[in-house]
Amino acid sequence: MKPVKVGICGLGTVGSGSFNILRNNAEEITRRVGRSIVIEQVGARRDNDMCDLTGVNVTRDIFDVVANPEIDIVMELIGGTTIAKDLVLQAIENGKHVVTANKALIAEHGNEIFAKAQEKGVMVAFEAAVAGGIPIIKTIREGLSANRIDWLAGIINGTGNFIMTEMSEKNRPFSDVLAEAQALGYAEADPTFDVEGIDAAHKLTILASIAFGIPLQFEKTYTEGISKITAEDVGFAKDLGYSIKHLGIARRTDQGIELRVHPTLISKKQLLANVNGVMNAVMVKGDAVGPTLTYGAGAGGLPTGSSVIADVIDVARTLTADPDNRVPHLAFQANSLSDLPVLPVEEIESGYFLNMSIEDKAGVLANITQILSKNGISIESLIQREREGSDLVPLVVMTHIVKERNMNAAITEIEALSDISGKVQRIRVEHLA
Numbered sequence: 514m515k516p517v518k519v520g521i522c523g524l525g526t527v528g529s530g531s532f533n534i535l536r537n538n539a540e541e542i543t544r545r546v547g548r549s550i551v552i553e554q555v556g557a558r559r560d561n562d563m564c565d566l567t568g569v570n571v572t573r574d575i576f577d578v579v580a581n582p583e584i585d586i587v588m589e590l591i592g593g594t595t596i597a598k599d600l601v602l603q604a605i606e607n608g609k610h611v612v613t614a615n616k617a618l619i620a621e622h623g624n625e626i627f628a629k630a631q632e633k634g635v636m637v638a639f640e641a642a643v644a645g646g647i648p649i650i651k652t653i654r655e656g657l658s659a660n661r662i663d664w665l666a667g668i669i670n671g672t673g674n675f676i677m678t679e680m681s682e683k684n685r686p687f688s689d690v691l692a693e694a695q696a697l698g699y700a701e702a703d704p705t706f707d708v709e710g711i712d713a714a715h716k717l718t719i720l721a722s723i724a725f726g727i728p729l730q731f732e733k734t735y736t737e738g739i740s741k742i743t744a745e746d747v748g749f750a751k752d753l754g755y756s757i758k759h760l761g762i763a764r765r766t767d768q769g770i771e772l773r774v775h776p777t778l779i780s781k782k783q784l785l786a787n788v789n790g791v792m793n794a795v796m797v798k799g800d801a802v803g804p805t806l807t808y809g810a811g812a813g814g815l816p817t818g819s820s821v822i823a824d825v826i827d828v829a830r831t832l833t834a835d836p837d838n839r840v841p842h843l844a845f846q847a848n849s850l851s852d853l854p855v856l857p858v859e860e861i862e863s864g865y866f867l868n869m870s871i872e873d874k875a876g877v878l879a880n881i882t883q884i885l886s887k888n889g890i891s892i893e894s895l896i897q898r899e900r901e902g903s904d905l906v907p908l909v910v911m912t913h914i915v916k917e918r919n920m921n922a923a924i925t926e927i928e929a930l931s932d933i934s935g936k937v938q939r940i941r942v943e944h945l946a
């Protein structure tokens with residue numbers, strides 16, 4: 514059989530990892546596909562020392578790749594949402610299948626891209642876009658397709674988890690760990706995407722769409738990063754039996770879909786609480802299967818390349834299939850997507866960990882508990898400690914589950930008390946059962 518011909522656009526961390534996997538595992542891949550997959554052309558601004566480009570047709574203009582009539586599959590590995598969007602739309606227009614690792618592109622422009630791909634009868638595959646090397650898209654879209662998915666929750670940013678782990682286990686400064694994550698190729702081109710939760714929000718947007726059959730709605734995803742978490746928060750959480758993890762959570766409720774990314778306290782007994790470093794893990798709860806957990810490297814050239822090339826293989830195997838019989842891009846048939854609303858964050862329900870600095874005098878604690886009770890919030894546990902050399906002492910309150918709106922009202926009232934210094938630190942708590 515004729516070989517399948519691919520064109521690689523972008524030869525950075527993921528591009529070079531994918532290039533080397535295709536080269537090094539060529540024989541295994543041919544045995545799996547039934548024909549070989551060859552690199553017809555590479556579009557790169559510059560060569561990459563990690564790749565032996567001897568004999569490879571290299572162009573400095575990535576649009577040469579999408580125009581190349583020999584190429585069946587275009588791999589978009591440049592990142593960003595401007596040139597990458599033009600490139601992918603042009604590839605589709607030219608009848609090429611596309612494999613991408615670009616979560617920002619899929620989360621923000623996927624609805625348009627998939628509509629165009631459907632019109633043209635081509636596939637756009639994006640396993641590498643969520644949780645790097647973990648086959649989570651395939652797991653939800655195919656492995657769990659018999660289930661009504663109730664919720665999913667995951668550690669879906671490797672850089673953030675690496676930073677949190679190194680800071681809490683080795684007391685390393687934030688900026689050092691971030692610099693190391695960048696050197697290792699884990700971070701986004703703009704690392705605030707990792708640190709402020711934007712990258713995780715892109716990924717959660719995609720996961721929620723394929724789990725619940727809703728259009729991609731990145732702009733409605735509630736997003737908080739890890740930058741405001743202090744060593745004191747981590748210490749108190751530990752004393753209470755919890756770890757703080759940056760989670761993406763998507764949950765179906767009677768009112769709609771909760772879609773949120775934020776630091777979260779989870780019991781140390783949860784498997785997720787023990788996912789450290791660059792590793793990612795996603796729990797998915799289906800009505801038939803119950804809870805499942807998928808775990809693996811969330812970033813890095815070879816792990817991410819593993820997902821990119823798995824997609825290339827999938828596309829190569831189904832090149833000749835009738836487009837109507839392929840797995841739909843968003844797991845559900847495009848004309849069967851649901852208009853379930855994404856809930857505003859005030860409507861979500863959660864437990865809360867509150868950490869505040871209060872004056873060490875009679876009556877303050879009573880005022881705080883009264884405000885909480887007035888807003889329908891019941892306390893699960895409470896820690897008050899001395900702080901050496903200060904009249905202000907930390908007070909930590911853990912609450913039972915309550916609506917975010919009630920918690921907002923209580924925090925506003927507490928912050929207005931004269932015996933409270935500064936803001937109340939609020940971290941949500943999840944029990945994931």
Ligand SMILES: NC(=O)C1=CN([C@@H]2O[C@H](COP(=O)(O)OP(=O)(O)OC[C@H]3O[C@@H](n4cnc5c(N)ncnc54)[C@H](O)[C@@H]3O)[C@@H](O)[C@H]2O)C=CC1
Binds near residue numbers: 590645
């Ligand atoms: N690094 C990682 O672990 C992961 C990255 N991703 C995604 O994969 C994509 C690529 O990321 P990385 O490989 O980390 O980035 P990178 O910055 O290492 O590589 C991107 C490459 O594309 C090239 N490039 C950009 N614009 C170009 C243009 N117009 N013409 C030619 N070359 C161009 C750059 O020169 C660079 O070599 C991004 O969408 C990223 O979000 C997804 C999962 C994991």
Ligand SMILES: N[C@@H](CC=O)C(=O)O
Binds near residue numbers: 707813
């Ligand atoms: N910057 C991302 C890369 C993979 O998606 C991360 O750290 O998870």
Ligand code: NA
Binds near residue numbers: 642647648
């Ligand atoms: Na993946």
